[in-house]
Amino acid sequence: PKIIEKRLELDLSIDEDIPNLILGDQMRLSQILNNLISNAVKFTHKGKITFRMEKESQDASQVTIKFTVADTGIGIAEKNLGMIFDPFMQETQFINSHTGGTGLGLAITKRLIALHKSTIHVYSQLDKGTRFTFSISYILPQDTDLSPTANDASMLNLHGMNVLIVDDNKMNIFIASKFLKKWLANVDEALDGQIAVNMVNSKKYDVVIMDLQMPVMDGFEATKIIKQTHPDLPVIALTADAMPETYNKALSNGMDDYLTKPFVPAKFFDKISRYYKVK
Numbered sequence: 681p682k683i684i685e686k687r688l689e690l691d692l693s694i695d696e697d698i699p700n701l702i703l704g705d706q707m708r709l710s711q712i713l714n715n716l717i718s719n720a721v722k723f724t725h726k727g728k729i730t731f732r733m734e735k736e737s738q739d740a741s742q743v744t745i746k747f748t749v750a751d752t753g754i755g756i757a758e759k760n761l762g763m764i765f766d767p768f769m770q771e772t773q774f775i776n777s778h779t780g781g782t783g784l785g786l787a788i789t790k791r792l793i794a795l796h797k798s799t800i801h802v803y804s805q806l807d808k809g810t811r812f813t814f815s816i817s818y819i820l821p822q823d824t825d826l827s828p829t830a831n832d833a834s835m836l837n838l839h840g841m842n843v844l845i846v847d848d849n850k851m852n853i854f855i856a857s858k859f860l861k862k863w864l865a866n867v868d869e870a871l872d873g874q875i876a877v878n879m880v881n882s883k884k885y886d887v888v889i890m891d892l893q894m895p896v897m898d899g900f901e902a903t904k905i906i907k908q909t910h911p912d913l914p915v916i917a918l919t920a921d922a923m924p925e926t927y928n929k930a931l932s933n934g935m936d937d938y939l940t941k942p943f944v945p946a947k948f949f950d951k952i953s954r955y956y957k958v959k
Contacts, residue, residue, distance in 0.1 A: 682721050682850055689728035697735045699743055702818035708792050709816070710942040713749070715785040715920055716812050718849055720751035727752025727809070742817050750811035756804040764802065765790040788921055836949050838865040841956050842884065845869050846876040846899065847891040847918065852941060856889065856918075859945055860952070873902025880906050885913060887955045889939070892919040892930065900933045907934040914955045918943075 683690050713731075720729050732748040756764060765786050793800045796816045804810040843865050847853050850871075857867045868883070870876040874897040876888065888906065892899040903915050916937040917930040927938050939951050 681854055683729060685850075686721070686725065688721070688724060688726070691728050691730040693730075693732045695734045695745075697738075698733060698745060699738075699820060701821055702743060703821055704816070704818040705796075707940075707942075707944060708795065711920055711940070712789050712792050712814075713747070714942045715789045716749040718851060719785060720749055720753065720810070721851075724751040724753030724809070736815055738820075740820070742819050744815055744817040746813060746815045748811060748813045750809065752809040755806040755808050755810055756802070757806055758804075761802055761804060765800075785920055788923075836863045836953075838863040838949075838952060838956050841865040841886045841952075843867050843952065844876060844879060844885045844888045845918075846871075846873060846888060846894070846902065848872055848894040849891070852891070852918070855942070856948070859948060863949065863952075865952075873897030873899055873905075876902050877905050880910060880913065886957065887914045887916060887952060889916050889918050889952075890935065892917055892921070892926070899935075900929065903930075903934045916951055 717729065717731065728751070730748065730750040732746075732750075734746045734748075736744040736746045738744070790800055793814050793816070798814055798816055800812060800814040802810065802812050838860065841864075843860055845853050845856050845860075845867060846869075847856075848871050853869050853871075857869065860867045868879060868885075870879055872894045873890075876890065877897070879885075880888065888903075890899040890903055899917065899919075906913060906915065914936045915934065916939055917927075917935045918939050918941055919926060919930075920941050930938055937951055937954070939948065
């Protein structure tokens with residue numbers, strides 16, 4: 681939706697030689713790609729976003745896949761390329777109330793790729809765009825009868841539950857709202873913490889799903905303010921940062937639970953349903 685809204689071109693290319701079935705950590709890969717693609721869309725105002733998967737090598741037990749996320753956006757100065765993977769160290773031009781910044785996204789992405797014993801590379805020029813590449817090796821299953829199975833969501837029901845989603849990333853809001861509405865919940869949306877505080881003061885909610893890093897007012901500050909007047913309102917932290925220190929900081933600021941994005945639908949439902957009351 682954001683790509684369509686900004687009238688950008690989306691170029692997808694997936695190597696047909698990549699095996700149909702591989703074994704790996706789909707949540708970590710989703711986090712990596714979500715962070716890179718979200719940043720590409722955020723900092724590109726014309727042109728296109730490119731996503732490529734290429735088979736780099738393969739033997740009897742594993743396949744190595746090269747991933748590329750590229751854009752024609754504002755780019756990064758060469759002198760600043762070395763600092764973009766440090767937490768909250770961003771190019772000055774990235775930091776404004778309109779676009780926000782890259783936040784912890786790239787730092788977490790680098791750590792997640794390192795967990796796969798790999799390295800992320802970045803190539804960029806100011807006003808010409810940025811390209812990120814990394815390679816991950818995945819195990820090939822030996823049982824050829826293995827096939828993916830889909831969870832049966834037909835029995836999932838949050839009928840009448842009032843949920844407020846707070847996130848400056850419209851794609852995250854779109855995905856979360858899609859599932860919540862499928863489960864028959866009533867969903868409202870806010871793009872920053874200040875808007876969320878105002879909405880909570882004007883309407884009764886059963887749960888708030890709160891992103892942590894946002895412009896104007898972040899999720900930590902918004903939660904502290906909300907808890908002063910609504911101490912019993914559950915607030916679930918929603919963040920791409922899966923590190924223990926962030927989890928502890930969320931709890932110390934009054935948040936009741938924690939959900940890592942991009943989320944697995946079944947886990948998302950489990951977290952939300954804990955606060956569901958039959959109306």
